[in-house]
Amino acid sequence: MLAKPRLKLAVLACMDARFSVHRLLGLGEGDAHVIRNAGGAVTDDAIRSLTVSQHLLGTREIVLIHHRDCGMRTFTDTEFARRLESSTGMRPGWAAETFTDPVQDVRQCIARLRASPFLPHTDVVRGYVLDERTGVLDEVS
Numbered sequence: 001m002l003a004k005p006r007l008k009l010a011v012l013a014c015m016d017a018r019f020s021v022h023r024l025l026g027l028g029e030g031d032a033h034v035i036r037n038a039g040g041a042v043t044d045d046a047i048r049s050l051t052v053s054q055h056l057l058g059t060r061e062i063v064l065i066h067h068r069d070c071g072m073r074t075f076t077d078t079e080f081a082r083r084l085e086s087s088t089g090m091r092p093g094w095a096a097e098t099f100t101d102p103v104q105d106v107r108q109c110i111a112r113l114r115a116s117p118f119l120p121h122t123d124v125v126r127g128y129v130l131d132e133r134t135g136v137l138d139e140v141s
Ligand code: ZN
Pocket: 014, 015, 016, 038, 039, 040, 067, 069, 070, 071, 072
């Protein structure tokens, strides 16, 4: 009987419905934990999932995927908070985590992961920006 390959990868990507993380990375079912949110932001909740992934389920590598045509570049945190306040009467206690430069935001996300005291494995963290026009993932150094 073949040994089951050990799950070692977690992916944090933007939730944009126009691309599939599994297809982009050539992953099959069971190959990685995939966490998706607006922008692929390193929020407290993303760190919560990555912490469970590393501490309890043994993953050791993290891949971040942002993309050039991200909707999170089309407004600001302040605008969004004002909009929510005017329509609901409440300002959110969180930031939308918008950004202008996806490469710079990937660098910021990598720094946030490395600064987390809860993640034991941050030596292999790779970040990419997808160019939707070409389908190419550019690695952020
Ligand atoms: Zn996006």
